[in-house]
Amino acid sequence: MNQDELFKKLIAHSKEYGYIFPSSEIYDGLSAVYDYGQYGSELKNNIKRYWWEAMVRLNENIVGIDAAIFMHPRTWEASGHVGAFNDPLIDNKDSKKRYRADVLLEEHIAKLEEKVEKEVEKGRRKFGETFDEAQFRATNPNVQRNVAKADEVRRRMVDALTGNDLEAVRQLILDCEIVCPISGTRNWTEVRQFNLMFETKIGSVSDESSTIYLRPETAQGIFVNFLNVQKTGRMKIPFGIAQVGKAFRNEIVARQFIFRMREFEQMEMQFFVRPGEEMKWYEYWKAARIKWHRALGMGDENYRYHDHDKLAHYANAACDIEFNFPFGFKELEGIHSRTDFDLGNHQKFSGRKLQYFDPETNESYVPYVVETSVGVDRLVLSVLANSYCEEKVQKDGEEGGERVVLRIPAPIAPVKLAVLPLVKKDGLPEKAREVLSELRCDFNCQYDEKDSIGKRYRRQDAIGTPFCITVDHQSLEDNTVTIRYRDSMEQERVAINAVRGIMDEKVSLRSLLNKL
Numbered sequence: 358m359n360q361d362e363l364f365k366k367l368i369a370h371s372k373e374y375g376y377i378f379p380s381s382e383i384y385d386g387l388s389a390v391y392d393y394g395q396y397g398s399e400l401k402n403n404i405k406r407y408w409w410e411a412m413v414r415l416n417e418n419i420v421g422i423d424a425a426i427f428m429h430p431r432t433w434e435a436s437g438h439v440g441a442f443n444d445p446l447i448d449n450k451d452s453k454k455r456y457r458a459d460v461l462l463e464e465h466i467a468k469l470e471e472k473v474e475k476e477v478e479k480g481r482r483k484f485g486e487t488f489d490e491a492q493f494r495a496t497n498p499n500v501q502r503n504v505a506k507a508d509e510v511r512r513r514m515v516d517a518l519t520g521n522d523l524e525a526v527r528q529l530i531l532d533c534e535i536v537c538p539i540s541g542t543r544n545w546t547e548v549r550q551f552n553l554m555f556e557t558k559i560g561s562v563s564d565e566s567s568t569i570y571l572r573p574e575t576a577q578g579i580f581v582n583f584l585n586v587q588k589t590g591r592m593k594i595p596f597g598i599a600q601v602g603k604a605f606r607n608e609i610v611a612r613q614f615i616f617r618m619r620e621f622e623q624m625e626m627q628f629f630v631r632p633g634e635e636m637k638w639y640e641y642w643k644a645a646r647i648k649w650h651r652a653l654g655m656g657d658e659n660y661r662y663h664d665h666d667k668l669a670h671y672a673n674a675a676c677d678i679e680f681n682f683p684f685g686f687k688e689l690e691g692i693h694s695r696t697d698f699d700l701g702n703h704q705k706f707s708g709r710k711l712q713y714f715d716p717e718t719n720e721s722y723v724p725y726v727v728e729t730s731v732g733v734d735r736l737v738l739s740v741l742a743n744s745y746c747e748e749k750v751q752k753d754g755e756e757g758g759e760r761v762v763l764r765i766p767a768p769i770a771p772v773k774l775a776v777l778p779l780v781k782k783d784g785l786p787e788k789a790r791e792v793l794s795e796l797r798c799d800f801n802c803q804y805d806e807k808d809s810i811g812k813r814y815r816r817q818d819a820i821g822t823p824f825c826i827t828v829d830h831q832s833l834e835d836n837t838v839t840i841r842y843r844d845s846m847e848q849e850r851v852a853i854n855a856v857r858g859i860m861d862e863k864v865s866l867r868s869l870l871n872k873l
């Protein structure tokens with residue numbers, strides 16, 4: 358199965374099994390907005406809990422808050438979002454489709470780079486063992502031409518975007534002879550800046566002054582509460598404030614399922630440090646965050662750092678943690694050293710002092726900030742994509758054929774265990790319900806007695822339940838049950854009164870948190 362097929366199947370599976378639905382589907386959906394179903398919301402909650410406990414519980418100097426989505430409009434002037442939270446957009450007049458101009462150019466560069474790699478592959482095949490790749494790259498005229506072209510387009514693009522020269526961006530699209538993938542024409546409009554913030558009105562009077570925004574990031578709710586938390590929590594620098602919440606961006610090109618949504622959820626932590634110490638903490642959080650991701654056990658090789666080529670004006674260091682999604686390595690989390698830009702600007706715009714008196718140095722200063730910012734929805738996508746698996750079943754005691762299984766890490770799986778009477782008679786359902794009532798206060802459990810045991814195992818595999826507890830005739834005699842393991846399909850017989858302990862060890866978040 359190629360990655361494209363995998364991605365399509367994953368989207369269909371997520372819908373069929375109650376993970377993710379298109380928003381307001383009965384009205385044909387709303388572009389780039391999704392609803393989480395009964396299992397999706399459990400998975401999302403478990404991921405959020407894992408993050409929250411890793412941040413707030415394991416770090417004595419990090420506390421969590423829950424700020425409002427609506428904020429005073431001046432917040433977004435201070436943060437730079439009113440003036441500069443823009444994407445350059447361009448329309449094709451024939452297809453009436455809208456594109457991000459920078460994305461069109463980046464895709465063009467990627468195509469040139471692909472041509473280079475194809476040429477190198479051709480060389481490798483032609484010359485076999487004697488192939489010297491470095492020499493080939495340095496001398497082959499086709500490679501050289503395309504590398505030079507890609508470099509030139511990249512240079513012009515960065516210059517035009519940095520200088521906010523939209524006419525130059527358009528000219529570059531024309532010079533590269535980029536066509537609309539739908540109409541195939543080069544009939545492009547001007548390039549315009551498009552602000553990504555959603556606006557709405559507050560109160561009963563609708564005029565200019567009542568315009569407010571849906572927050573495009575959660576971070577600002579933390580900055581404006583910096584002093585409230587520092588004072589009431591008697592926090593000493595360095596310390597952090599964490600928050601999980603919704604954010605809204607009117608993305609121009611919203612594709613790739615829940616990777617790029619218009620309403621999404623972020624988990625952000627702002628770490629306030631002494632000026633001059635930010636690089637130490639930046640490196641610390643880079644390492645801590647990738648460790649958190651890798652503790653999920655989805656393959657260390659599926660995560661990598663990507664340093665930003667072009668830093669935002671307020672940052673002095675920034676990188677992404679990328680995940681190997683079905684459509685390639687893409688940003689999962691951002692780690693940014695934001696200097697004193699945010700607190701400094703809020704101080705200017707609000708007229709309130711946002712400083713910290715450092716008892717160790719006897720100085721007051723505006724703290725520097727190192728931020729970690731990860732999207733919950735992108736994490737959900739990474740977990741689902743990594744878990745989805747189709748396989749042949751040849752196990753004794755299981756029906757043969759194919760099964761679709763979601764190998765979700767047990768501590769974040771939506772349903773932890775299913776209690777299943779082998780048959781729906783002979784007192785087995787009653788016994789199974791007794792077992793269930795022992796377990797359901799501790800774990801999210803399901804009870805299922807309909808259809809053959811094989812079919813029931815398949816249903817649990819498809820939603821990613823890591824354990825099935827099967828109650829059979831022997832259970833009535835000796836108070837034992839079998840635990841069936843989702844991934845190996847092995848079965849193990851254990852005493853009923855041992856089940857809770859065994860399960861707790863396997864599904865508790867503790868097993869993840871202990872790795873950090």
Ligand code: ATP
Nearest residue numbers: 616617618621623688689690691730731732734735
């Ligand atoms: P991208 O370059 O992919 O647009 P970004 O650099 O604008 O992302 P940040 O502003 O750094 O993203 O936001 C932090 C995190 O929030 C991202 O790493 C991502 O996980 C998540 N995120 C951002 N935009 C979206 C979106 N439209 N849909 C889902 N998650 C998002």
